[in-house]
Amino acid sequence: MPAPQDFRHELPQVEEFGQLLLQLLHEAEAIKDTSDIEPPLTSSDFEDLKPRVTTIFGNLPLNKRVRQYAMTEGAARAIFNQLVKTTEISSPDFVKIWNLLDILSILCDNELCDAALVFWLVEELLDSQTTDGCAKIFDFLESRRERLTAKHFKLKHLVILRSCNELLRRLSRAQDTSFCGRVFIFLFQSFPLGDKSSVNLRGEYHVENVTTYDNEAVNTAEKMDVDETSSASATARERATPIATKGRDAKDDTIDMDTFYPIFWALQDIFSQPKKLFDPDVLEQFKKSLSIAVKAMKAHTVRKGNILPKSSDESKQFSKKKSGEKEEDEKGDLSNAFNPKYLTSRDLFELEISDISFQRHVLVQALIVMDFLISLSGPEKEKLAGITKKNQSVIYQDHTLSREDTQWALDMRRTIQEFLIEGPEGAFFYRMVESILSRDKNWVRWKMESCPPIELPPLPAESFVSSKSAIQRIANKRPKISHGASMDLSFLQPPDPKTMWDKYKDPKRYKLPDLKTYEKKIANAKFDVEMATNDEERAEAEEVLAAQTWRAMRIAASQSIAKFDKVEDYRSVDAMFKDPVEDEEEEDAGPKAPLPKDTRSLVISGPSGVGKTSLINELLKKYPGVFKLVPRLTSRKQADGEVRGAVYDFVSKADINSLMDRDQIIEFEDIDEHTYATSRTKIDSIEDSGKVPVLRLSPVSAQSIKDWDYPARFVFISPPNVDELQNRLRNDPSLTDDKISACVKEAEEQLKDAGEGSLFEATIMNDKLEDACASLGAFVYGGEEVQGGGDLEMDDDAAAADSNNMKEEEDENGDQASAETAPDTKAPEPMETG
């Protein structure tokens, strides 16, 4: 690179400073021998930087450095411009610019040149580059953010804001989404939380984001060719084109797709400018359109596999993004960029409104507008009465929503909420949306209050001193002696040195009391509650009972999670006092099988009805005291004959959500509107009791815990053939023929997916239950000798069954791997028809 070798200027001090910068750049090359942005140059890399500058300008006081700053800026700009003019950002030589900025930032921090100089140059650099180049400059800014903003921020913040806003204006929110995000994050991280510089105080909407759509009458002949072979496309088209909404008034609500298309897309106009709803006619129209849209989405919802056809360009882009490949849009290849702008072609419309992700986008927009409308209602306006300094631009004083419209907005919000929750992982999705929206409400309120400072002022020194002395006065107060009362005066006796030390060492002083001691205390407290003769006595006794229960539960939680886990309800904690050892003994009377070497949890997965539960029960019987099934939590009702805590624990959705919030759930899935989940504490308590937890999961859930790197061994159970699977499913009287066919279809898919390269370490065919159990045992013990009880050893039949059942890789000679070796994964064979 023709780097400036020499620096000339008519003013000697500018020239000298320019020479110094060149010298420093030269030194930087020796210090940093890479062309990367990292590592940054630091002040310790340059010796005597300050004296070298002061020899040029003298040691001026801070308020006399204006001239010095102008001269340093002049020299720095000249060198910077020369470098920018002659160096491509993609060239390794561009490191000189990063070095120059680093050097100037050190000088700025030492108040040797203007604090904002680096950002002025960065602003120019951003102006001179394409989007790709700007992304690289942002790499630099992000890597130096803390350092660049640590000192003199107030002198820099305007130029930071200006250059970021200018960059955002240049970027397309649609094409450069992630880069826009980076710029915003940079701003948020640089500016203090309560900074108002970038707050949209006037409540202006981003109306430039117009969604264009085809508003012309439809000409079917010109319709675009949509991939008719794709299943999603076919399903969408098979359904009648009119939106026949379910319910009594289905006929009245019917509207054909072509009429619905402009109604639907016109909603975007309101979403981008909700103030239009102040016009009553617009509001009326919006209410109708949104109601139709929500009903149409419900009518077109296919809960499984409702995604855009994989062959479409959009879905390819989407899957590319999902797989985490290098983001092409930042590399400037816009043809490959993921474009979040809506695709508004008429031909895609029916597919789109059946697509869950698309629905969620639109419904979240609708929720935002519902919150906006509700904020205009009378009761919400009343809440603003206490605000002293109102920001009139966002309060909309003259617009109050009528009671009827408010009720409509509330009902619509509830309808959308229910609809979102119904979808796959809907509860999780909705909670995320809800928390974002509720946080946003706080910011809106802050804006309405004209952004009062967020930081509390420091406590005045006098208040601190007076509070401190007040506390000391209280602490020094001696207990009042009531004359004549029987006060314990034993403290007046001199301590006995012999007993004093023993008393001091008494474990009671520092050890938690034994859990058992609370059994009696709780029983007594319960008795007192029952015997209470009036409300006052009862309240007092209940308080004692609650306190004792709370203490007992805390002790159980810290001493034995297994005991703690037995408590289903805080009102009945007796199970906690049962000795787990006795418990287990009751359960596992008789000889115990030894534990396998690998005691990680065992995940048994496979199609519905294949016999997972039966096989697990068999395993538990065959190897007593070794395994325990982890009951899965479910929000569905307990069916007749089901034992709570055996295969399922029946809880409410709210309970599962609260466990999720506490990170106590390792997997969950929604099936037929019910949530199923596995609790981490259940697994911990089984492990605590020295057993191997067995999880009975669908392949989807098994995959999800595998994705979380949960340490487990994964086994897939396959049926011998379709007819047998159907027969087994028919054993469940609650399943309809349609449901059975759906299960079989799903099983076929699951079998395909469970093949080689899947998460499953072994596939076991469940033809004869004992054989399948023998194979499972062989897998779990991996060929270990299982001794300890007549039928615990693997007999010859079992070993033979094992080798027939388990899908093991054949070795080169065609021999099957022996039962002594752990099986390898092999693709399960496709199901034969019986």
Ligand SMILES: Nc1ncnc2c1ncn2[C@@H]1O[C@H](COP(=O)(O)OP(=O)(O)OP(=O)(O)O)[C@@H](O)[C@H]1O
């Ligand atoms: N090897 C087998 N031979 C014959 N019947 C079996 C066998 N294994 C299980 N069954 C029967 O198949 C039916 C389904 O078994 P099971 O409930 O254990 O399956 P599952 O995989 O746990 O089902 P789901 O996942 O739907 O709860 C039951 O009636 C069971 O008795």
